Amino acid sequence: MHNKHIRRIYMIPYALWITLFVITPIILVGYYSFFDIEGNLSIVNYQKFFTPVYLKMTLSSFWYAFLITLISLIIAYPTAFFLTKTKHKQLWLLLIIVPSWVNLLLKAYAFIGIFGKYGPTNYFLEWIGIGTKQILFTDFSFIFVAVYIFIPFMILPIFNALNELSPSFIDAANDLGASRWATFRRVIFPLTLDGVKTGCQIVFIPALSLFMLTRLIAGNRVITLGTAIEQHFLVTQDWGMGATIAVFLMLIMFIFMILTGKDV
Amino acid sequence: MENTTIIEFHHVKKKYDDDIVLDDVTFEMERGKFYTLLGPSGCGKTTILRLIAGFTEATSGEIFLDGKKVNTIPANKRKVNTVFQDYALFPHLNVFENIAFGLRMKKMKQAQIEVKVKEALQFVNLAGYENREIEQMSGGQRQRVAIARAIVNEPDVILLDEPLSALDLKLRTQMQYELRELQKRLGITFVFVTHDQEEALAMSDEIFVINEGKIQQSGTPIDIYDEPINRFVADFIGESNIVQGKMIQDFLVSFVGQTFNCVDQGMKPNEAVEIVIRPEDLEITPTEKGKLKVEIQSVLFRGVHYEINAIDDAGNNWLIHTTKKVIIGEKIGLSFTAESIHVMRHDETEEEFDKRLGAYMEGESNA
Ligand SMILES: Nc1ncnc2c1ncn2[C@@H]1O[C@H](COP(=O)(O)OP(=O)(O)O)[C@@H](O)[C@H]1O
Numbered sequence A: 001m002h003n004k005h006i007r008r009i010y011m012i013p014y015a016l017w018i019t020l021f022v023i024t025p026i027i028l029v030g031y032y033s034f035f036d037i038e039g040n041l042s043i044v045n046y047q048k049f050f051t052p053v054y055l056k057m058t059l060s061s062f063w064y065a066f067l068i069t070l071i072s073l074i075i076a077y078p079t080a081f082f083l084t085k086t087k088h089k090q091l092w093l094l095l096i097i098v099p100s101w102v103n104l105l106l107k108a109y110a111f112i113g114i115f116g117k118y119g120p121t122n123y124f125l126e127w128i129g130i131g132t133k134q135i136l137f138t139d140f141s142f143i144f145v146a147v148y149i150f151i152p153f154m155i156l157p158i159f160n161a162l163n164e165l166s167p168s169f170i171d172a173a174n175d176l177g178a179s180r181w182a183t184f185r186r187v188i189f190p191l192t193l194d195g196v197k198t199g200c201q202i203v204f205i206p207a208l209s210l211f212m213l214t215r216l217i218a219g220n221r222v223i224t225l226g227t228a229i230e231q232h233f234l235v236t237q238d239w240g241m242g243a244t245i246a247v248f249l250m251l252i253m254f255i256f257m258i259l260t261g262k263d264v
Numbered sequence B: 001m002e003n004t005t006i007i008e009f010h011h012v013k014k015k016y017d018d019d020i021v022l023d024d025v026t027f028e029m030e031r032g033k034f035y036t037l038l039g040p041s042g043c044g045k046t047t048i049l050r051l052i053a054g055f056t057e058a059t060s061g062e063i064f065l066d067g068k069k070v071n072t073i074p075a076n077k078r079k080v081n082t083v084f085q086d087y088a089l090f091p092h093l094n095v096f097e098n099i100a101f102g103l104r105m106k107k108m109k110q111a112q113i114e115v116k117v118k119e120a121l122q123f124v125n126l127a128g129y130e131n132r133e134i135e136q137m138s139g140g141q142r143q144r145v146a147i148a149r150a151i152v153n154e155p156d157v158i159l160l161d162e163p164l165s166a167l168d169l170k171l172r173t174q175m176q177y178e179l180r181e182l183q184k185r186l187g188i189t190f191v192f193v194t195h196d197q198e199e200a201l202a203m204s205d206e207i208f209v210i211n212e213g214k215i216q217q218s219g220t221p222i223d224i225y226d227e228p229i230n231r232f233v234a235d236f237i238g239e240s241n242i243v244q245g246k247m248i249q250d251f252l253v254s255f256v257g258q259t260f261n262c263v264d265q266g267m268k269p270n271e272a273v274e275i276v277i278r279p280e281d282l283e284i285t286p287t288e289k290g291k292l293k294v295e296i297q298s299v300l301f302r303g304v305h306y307e308i309n310a311i312d313d314a315g316n317n318w319l320i321h322t323t324k325k326v327i328i329g330e331k332i333g334l335s336f337t338a339e340s341i342h343v344m345r346h347d348e349t350e351e352e353f354d355k356r357l358g359a360y361m362e363g364e365s366n367a
């Protein structure tokens, strides 16, 4: 009995935090989504969301987030795999994680320099005879930079899963006649799937609502739901529409979390 | 024609960095027998299994399986299956799929897989458990699944790394019987690893006693128990009284200041030796009839017998197993036969030991 009381007391800061910074904002966002630009109660924002402009935007957000997640995964899995085989694996892991501590904007500006018309990339292309190309403000540069930014978050959970995998499972597979590839496909990958799911969640969800990069690197050629929300709140001042998009974004994230849930 | 020798190690050495884990290990194992590698933790038992299975490579020396040199043949190409110490059952697969794993790797037809898995489950008394998840199985059941997963592949050799160490005493004794039965029915060579000498004595056709990366002695359980080659083996296998002594001449040995008749021969006159007498070979007599006179220090009741610790006038400790009841502080006599005195030479190799024993056997049959 006594213990239960103490536990309740410990719960108070946590409950306060959740209420103030998680539940209240969500309710507020939901609330604002029912007001049109003049401040009248209406569902016009929801009707607007189902017009081709916004549906296309949703689809394109999805598509880019999907590409970013997929490419990150394809690069991160083998990287994590080889990391676990190296001698000083924790050190190598740290080296990969460190760039993620640098501010995102700084990294974006760095890439503007690297990919710019007079940057080193184009200088190199010129030198090998291909000639200067427009790299900045393309899909390629957007995805490249986004993958660069997200990849440590994909590597970390996969590395942990691989690192915790008992080597006797691999011996057992080998013992039962499995080739290297069969061992990977039948044993290693399924047993590290939780790490992969976590990595996909950590990358896909923020990738869905990226907005600074879309302007800085993709030059607003890529318009995602994140960009749209930013525009509505800061430029058009249509808070209702911005909130409505946010509601859908949250719904999508929620569904994605359930789909990649660990116990599914 | 089939080779009778299924596994052969020829001067195998294994180093990790500069650590010598196996030092010049040479042995042969015959098809269809139950072998046990017995030794204390860290002596290299698992390393020997890993070399047979192909999970690790020998630093030098040759390993043969069924007459073929296999040093560079990978584990997945060897007709050997392992029952791992931690079972290593795949947690994402159910019982059926765990057992079917090896057969699927061989691309066997589904219908045939089903027949084989069912048969293997029957062999280990787990019929009907096909669809269970691994985490729903108890320790003993997991053990059986691990065995079924190995035998279903019909390998030449099954390696078992301390498979019973995680089970409670009752289950362990039961599994000892079952494993031995299973091995006889299947006729597959079993190489069983344990650090439990009773388990080794109860189960094996032949035991390899290992210490510090070297095979100390190999032989049937009775050979090893009755004629330990050195102090380590005598101490490790069963309980023993070990005292320093001197071989006066053939069949005559002196220890604790007295001279006794014995059945050993072939040593140099007055060679320093060690004497082993098993606690159950010591018989309690009245003081005046005993060959040794001792005072009882402690008595422990062990269920079947009493374990008595006694001390002689020279200060040597004697461990005695008896069903007679005695009192602490009492003076008793100890008697033993010439046959129960085992004489061990210092630093005798197994080869020299076998030769000496062989000569002695010949002498006996000529007489
Ligand atoms: N991968 C390894 N790297 C370094 N040393 C090892 C490795 N595997 C085993 N050893 C060492 O080899 C010795 C024998 O180990 P092992 O064969 O597992 O002993 P046992 O199974 O008899 O307990 C131990 O001292 C152990 O520390």
Ligand SMILES: [Mg+2]
Binding pocket: B042, B045, B046, B161
């Ligand atoms: Mg071991």
